[in-house]
Amino acid sequence: MSVNQIFTDQSIYLNDLFGIDFAAYGERQNGWADFCSIFCDSLIFWCATHLFLTRRTSEIGMFLGMVRNVFLRYLTRTQFDIKYVRSGRCNDYDVLPIDMHEERAASLDMMNYIPGYIAMKVSFKNIGLSTLLPKLAQIVHELRGYQIVLHDFDITVDCAYISTRTIVQKFLLSNGINSSQIKNDRTKSGDNCIAWNSRVMLDTTIPIRIKVYNKFVQMLESCDLQTKLGSQLKNFVVNSDTRFLERLQQYCSTGMSRIEITIYSTRLYSYEHYSQIMDQATLFLRVVSDNKGLLHYSYLQIYNLDLIKFQVVERLTQMTSIYIRNKKTFAYCHWWNSLTKRMHGHSRTSIEEKDLLTLLANFGFNDRPIHCFIVDWISDKTYTIVEHRQYERVPGSVAITLVPGIQGSFFPYRSFLKCINLSFEAVGLASYKNITIEWPQQQLCKDRDPMLAEIIPYEPTNDRAFDMNQLQDAINNVEASNDQLVHLESIVMAKYKADYQILKTDQVYTVVEYAHATYRNKLYLCLTMAGDIFVRCSKGLENVATPEIERGYKFKVKVMRIKTVRGYSDVECRII
Template identity: 30%
Template sequence: MPDISDARYTSNGIEQQGFVQQSDIFMDSCVVEIPDSYTLMDQLHNITPFDRLHRVFGDGYSFKYIRCSTSVTNGNVSVYKVSAPNVAIADPALTDIFLRMHQEHVFLQNYDITMDCLNISSRAIVKEFLLDNGISSKDILDDENKVGANCISWFTEEDEIRIRNKLYNKFVQLLESGEVRNQLTSKLSELVMPTSQQFGETLVACRNEGLMRLELTVHSPELKEVEWNTNLIVNTLEFLHNCRTFATSYEKQWMALVDQIHNKHTLCIYFHKEHSLGYCHWFNKTTKKKQGIAKKLKKNEDMMTVVSNLTFNGHPTVLLTYATSSGPLESEVVLRRDITNITIVPSQRNSFWPVASRERQQHTFAEMGLINYRGIHIDWLTAQQAREKVRLSTLSIVSDNTDGLGIDDLLADISNIELDDLEPTYLRENTDLKPARYKVAYNILHVGDEFLVSYYFLYTFRGLPFYYLDISMIHNEIVSSTHILIKVLASSPFGECIASVIGQPNQEVVLKVTRIHNRIIHTERI
């Protein structure tokens, strides 16, 4: 199968020393906490924690609930990640934001400062350099199984503040893609239609030497001065100035990837009753990240046309057809294109019909290094082709036997992928929902309670979204036959837990109450 974990992206580069600053220093994200007492006050006023965060940070920032925890200074808190729109660390607006944080009782745990650099290296090379230059092995994060061979993190201290230093090949990250909640995704569109103009300019500036990103996480309860942050990251870059690096163009890195997957089988899984498919072009066996698309087709979209358009020239595609996402397997065939043509990859909107537009695209895939090499020719459709939903090539069946192709591991991973736009199989229609029958969860549940959730409804009550749940209590591993109806605010930690399981293959889920504080319930899946 098309495993790229052993791709050597530095192999055809020109050896250098150190990395060269290419971008400004900017804040990438931060992690904040909100005491549960203020979350409860917000609920009483029909305000969500995200409203509070928006008051602090304003437009352009995104927020994600992470977990609940106990803070030394603030007691029980809810923790959120705030993603910033690449704000320069010297921007005066940051000072205003962090002043508002205290006024709104939002407290900082840590923040990331980032710099993009020319030249690339590998985890093995950087690790050797770190060990030779005073960094202890215990301070180097042992996470290769999560981040792969082109990323490394190590810990240092500055003024008694703990710093996590992270160095990774940003171009390779875009090639490998993958997200925490959905590992079968594509980030290739970012190369030609970057979401940030600033990042787009950096991508272009680094295409002949390669792009390495240096990211420092500062574990401080307050934003340090601009000079302190600047000196911190500049000194880290200076520390690395004797590290072996390589000026390696995007084109050469792309060719290194293609060399790994040349003539390997790609994999497509189709669920015909749901009219949905998952297609994997390549994957990293170490990190489990996969380049491809998982999505429900529209009624007027032909499955074989989509498969044809996603298939590489000269590369066989294994097509497995299931009745539903829970099985059974109905057929398996190996397909191959009959004629040579481009291969599409998803757009930013994860579309099967991405359109090339010079008005919106800054560059073509070839200009950004993804040249036509060994039959792999990445591009997007013309507007007319997309409108007509054209099939780029007919497909012929090469074999109906997939034994010995080594697809089992990849198949197991893709089978568990949540399909985008696929209606959750157990988020029931709420047209006949009777909200008055549902009790508030904190009046029913207690710490330690275990219960089975069978039905889920999402319903807006007084302007706020709630999950309405049909649960059965569990005592001594025996599920009660009595059904209890409860409701929980969608933005609460309990609601976030429910949101994380909706859309997964199993209809029922067992949860346990781990903590209740100020009427806020925290649960975990068991």
Template identity: 30%
Template sequence: MPDISDARYTSNGIEQQGFVQQSDIFMDSCVVEIPDSYTLMDQLHNITPFDRLHRVFGDGYSFKYIRCSTSVTNGNVSVYKVSAPNVAIADPALTDIFLRMHQEHVFLQNYDITMDCLYISSRAIVKEFLLDNGISSKDILDDENKVGANCISWFTDEDEIRIRNKLYNKFVQLLESGEVRNQITSKLSELVMPTSQQFGETLVACRNEGLMRLELTVHSPELKEVEWNTNLIVNTLEFLHNCRTFATSYEKQWMALVDQIHNKHMLCIYFHKEHSLGYCHWFNKTTKKKQGIAKKLKKNEDMMTVVSNLTFNGHPTVLLTYATSSGPLESEVVLRRDITNITIVPSQRNSFWPVASRERQQHTFAEMGLINYRGIHIGGYTETLICPLTIYACWNY
């Protein structure tokens, strides 16, 4: 499979110093806990923890159960991640939400404040800068095997509050993998159909210089004042003002990725009794994350048509067929799409993009840097494409 772990996204960029604020400061998530005693009370009234969370946060927020834990102040608790719709840190609605939290016996563990910035850098460059500027190696998180070469985290303290500082190439995150917890998924459609209008505007504004995201996790049981949060992230940005950065367009970053995969084969695994498949366009051997789709097909969906639509022009795909996900390998076929056409992109909901009206599409992939390069031509289409595949080799087992 094509490995992109060595892609040099800063290459061919124009060297700069520091990052430039591009977005407002916003909160995009927080972690909360609910004592088990209140969860049990809710169960007696047929109320779920998600109902309680919705009463606190309202519409537009999403909730995900993380784990059970034991809290120093609240005993046995259930922990949830709350994803926010990029709410400005100065929005008065946030204050109202955190007041309701105490009334509903929902308690804060930490929250993220975030800023999007112009220019990009790499983990190696930022790490060197941190070590040269007073950050101890023990405070730099040793997690490259999880996040890759374009993300770095380090810890600091502010007013005796622990802060996790995280800096990563947001465009590359969209290219390389959709989600932290899913090994094969895709967020490429976010480039042309962003789920957030604010983020969509930021994506466009940064397409000629690159987009880096600075995210600070504040480990505090209370939401700090707007001024405190603002000063914290602005001072962190100022601390990085002498760090080596690069103005590198999305197009050049995309070309750096394609240079790693253009002469490699893609991989598809099909389970014919389950009528489900997994297709991988590229993967990162360091993080083990894969760009692609894992999906149970509809009864009337033809597997070969789906594989063809996911295949790059003129590039081989190895198709491995099994009866079931636990069965032995039955056949191995090398396929190649010989006609010139776009490659369909999986959507964030794991269907074939786009499933919604094309009116939601704000830009083309080419406008967002994903140009037709070395036969890799990504696009979206409202109808199923019929792209014949040629079988170049076949082995039955």
């Protein structure tokens, strides 16, 4: 049981940013513009090892050290970060060939070697692609000697103007991209990001993935794809990647999108090749003419700073926190996105209960209740809420609200910062309705008053009574959320049976949950239907269900007939 799950269980107390259309009120534009020079955002290496070692911290640490040491011969510590991503059985021998596993098996001198892999992600800062490539070629060559191979490589540009998943998806489907190519990851990446698969021809045909997303919103709503609770707001105002801060100011009046192309290849190519791939992608996203001479646009909208104030701040009606007494863990959440389940906030251990009021005062909002759930941790799957405390800053408070500082500090301040740093207001997080996100100039010390504001027990009064219109909106939101399709990140595959085995002809089924999982080395769409019916989809059902899944709502499907084509059973069905 994580603090993320506790927050999710108490989601009625979380401020939800789901549904905000950040492109709603801007002027219509004709394609993206003002592209920066190409840079490499990150890349992934796969390390060959025995399957039973892939989860051992000693093995992961050894490979992390190898990769870091090789990179340090060509780059400085401030130019890159390395972290473990995932590990498991190796089924892709195009990336890690058999002979490489044989080398690793010989070096381990282990019986019954089973091919496995450990994936490492290297992220870059302040370094352009043209500068990085010559050094990276040497690095990739050296790492192969340690049975470490390049898996994929990102080339990236930032540019002016923004869009939404719905708008870009409509554009893609109108211009030759099939729905099967578009990544069905809305519950993972949200409504301001879209990705699709394609291929490019270099010395051979290479698979690529193109992703377009609103960089500002991505940083506002989430920390990263691997983290549910976290904060990137510090990167808006102080960032060792000075080029990013310059671009952030450059695109402040238009909004900032990022176009990211992942190239799945174990070898590197020239800068000219990568530039050609990026040019093809950006040209495709410009105006395209159809057979009737009509123009299709990517309908990008100018980013409006006022939208942050009017739509985001209007939803900040409270602040919620958790304190786990027997683990001395404090966590808070300023807002979340109920679609992606990503939360803006932070958690730390070794927090004494006597320091709770200080943290609640500093991370709370003016004129809004502050909730604190006191929790006892029982096991990894269970917990008990001992008490629900409610506070508020004293009436009339105009104090700032903190967000985590560098390295997640709960007591950030500006006076020690030597690098370029901006105000939160300068990047769009302006003061509105008595909410001001900022860091103090001087450090808050315990020998002085570490509290930014005084807090008192919260007592609702008549003037805080519910507006019935707001109550009806809340009811409508709950009803709408009940109709939302649920994405399961992990499932027990043994529960799911082939659709042609358990579904009956002429029956109507309601799909309430979905997941993607591997069965006998093949990826399947898996559906949960009302009545606890667990279905592993054949192609017929998958093709019909996928467009409905992308809409994000529960749907009904009717089975027309069970058929056999070339020895394979399939289900013919339709949406009703």
